[in-house]
Amino acid sequence: MGNCIFCGKPAGFLRRRHRECQDKYNRTWQAMLNRAKEAALGLGQLDDLNQQLSVLAQKGYVPQSKVNEVLMLGWEEAVSHFLEDGNLDAEEEKSLSEYVEFFGLTQDELDKKRAYTRFIKGAVLREIMEGKVPQRFKLSTPLPLNFQKSESLVWAFSDVDYYEKRTRKEYVGGSSGVSIRITKGVYYRTGGFKGYPVEKEETIHVDKGILAVTTKHIYFYGPNKSFRIPYSKIVSFTPYSDGIGIQRDAARAKPQLFVTGDGWFTYNLVTNLARM
Ligand SMILES: [Zn+2]
Numbered sequence: 571m572g573n574c575i576f577c578g579k580p581a582g583f584l585r586r587r588h589r590e591c592q593d594k595y596n597r598t599w600q601a602m603l604n605r606a607k608e609a610a611l612g613l614g615q616l617d618d619l620n621q622q623l624s625v626l627a628q629k630g631y632v633p634q635s636k637v638n639e640v641l642m643l644g645w646e647e648a649v650s651h652f653l654e655d656g657n658l659d660a661e662e663e664k665s666l667s668e669y670v671e672f673f674g675l676t677q678d679e680l681d682k683k684r685a686y687t688r689f690i691k692g693a694v695l696r697e698i699m700e701g702k703v704p705q706r707f708k709l710s711t712p713l714p715l716n717f718q719k720s721e722s723l724v725w726a727f728s729d730v731d732y733y734e735k736r737t738r739k740e741y742v743g744g745s746s747g748v749s750i751r752i753t754k755g756v757y758y759r760t761g762g763f764k765g766y767p768v769e770k771e772e773t774i775h776v777d778k779g780i781l782a783v784t785t786k787h788i789y790f791y792g793p794n795k796s797f798r799i800p801y802s803k804i805v806s807f808t809p810y811s812d813g814i815g816i817q818r819d820a821a822r823a824k825p826q827l828f829v830t831g832d833g834w835f836t837y838n839l840v841t842n843l844a845r846m
Contacts, residue, residue: 572584572585572586573586574586574587574588574591575587576588576591576592576594576595576631577591577631591631594630594631595630595631595632597630598626598627598629598630598631598632599630599632599636599640601626601630602623602626602627602630602632602637602640602644603640603643603644603647604644605619605622605623605626605644606619606623606640606641606643606644606645606647606648607644607645607647607648607651608644608648609644609669610644610645610647610648610649610665610666610669611648611651611652611662611665611666612661612662612664612665612668616668616669616672616673619641620637620641620673623637623640623641624637641673641675642675642679642680645666645669645670645675645680645685646680646683646685648662648665648666648669649666649685649688649689649692650685650688652666652689652692653688653692658692658693658695658696658699660696663689663692663693663696666689690706691832691835691839693706694706694707694724694725694839695835695838695839695842698724698839698842698843698846699842701846703722703724703785704724704725705722707723707724707725707726709723709726713726713780713782713791714791715780715782715789715791715798717784718786718787720786721784721785721786721787722784722785723782723783723784724783724784724785724839724843725782725783725839726780726781726782726783727780727781727782727783727828727830727831727832727836728780729778729831730778730779730780730781730790730813730828730829730830731775731777731778731813731828731829732775732776732777732778732779732781732790732792732795732826732827732828732829733773733774733775733776733826733827733828733829734773734774734776734824734825734826734827735772735773735774735815735824735825735826735827736772736773736774736824737824773827776792776794776795777790777792777793777794777795778792778793779791779792779793779795779796780792781828781830783839783840783843784843785843785846786800786801787799787800787801788801788816788828788840790828799816799818801840801843801844803818803819803820804816804817804818804819804844805817805818805819807837807840807841807844808825809833809834809837810827810829810833810837811833811834812829812830812831812832812833813827813828813829813830813831813833813836814827814828814830814833814836814837814840815827815828816828816840
């Protein structure tokens, strides 16, 4: 006969818990999490939060050692709320910072699931949308880029894959069914080859490097290719889940794609800076 892992009383043959005890634990855990989340969003007191969580924990079979975990999870959920309810609320951001300070939570522990990074990204976007130049991005090593005096660096992404979309003319069809690529600088005598040109698009990986975003330009720096593009020369931005596509305002410009790993942030960052 096993004992219930929650209440310690006999749970029945081959059983380790009572269903009611498990339910009580689950409800308590959720209640603790909500309490912490609301406090992190500025909707509850910080002073006695620890105490409140301890009392809840005790009544609902949650070990006291879990209180600190709840404090962190609550903050993470509050960050998600801050980013996902459509407006980056200044008060919420302030409360989130105060909560971190009050409980002495470290950036490392809050960033295990990238929550701290997402919080900073949200704060950067809010500042840009308010017309401020964010100063939150800190470089560990200087970038090999020559910025203009009148611009400031807002963010830099490393290990960014850079792609170009290229359109090539291809001749399709003909009796033999072959297709011949018309490559620049190479002339194929087609003779009696009958075909029709079709435009075919392909995406080519060009380089991997740093994408730096400033108040005036986006810069790419890689082993094969380096360039900068002023926002005024970009006619459209395309959001992707893991990056951004841009189209420059030039007759022969090819669509350019940058895979940063975070399309949401990259797209919001760049389009809002372009509007500044
Ligand atoms: Zn039980």
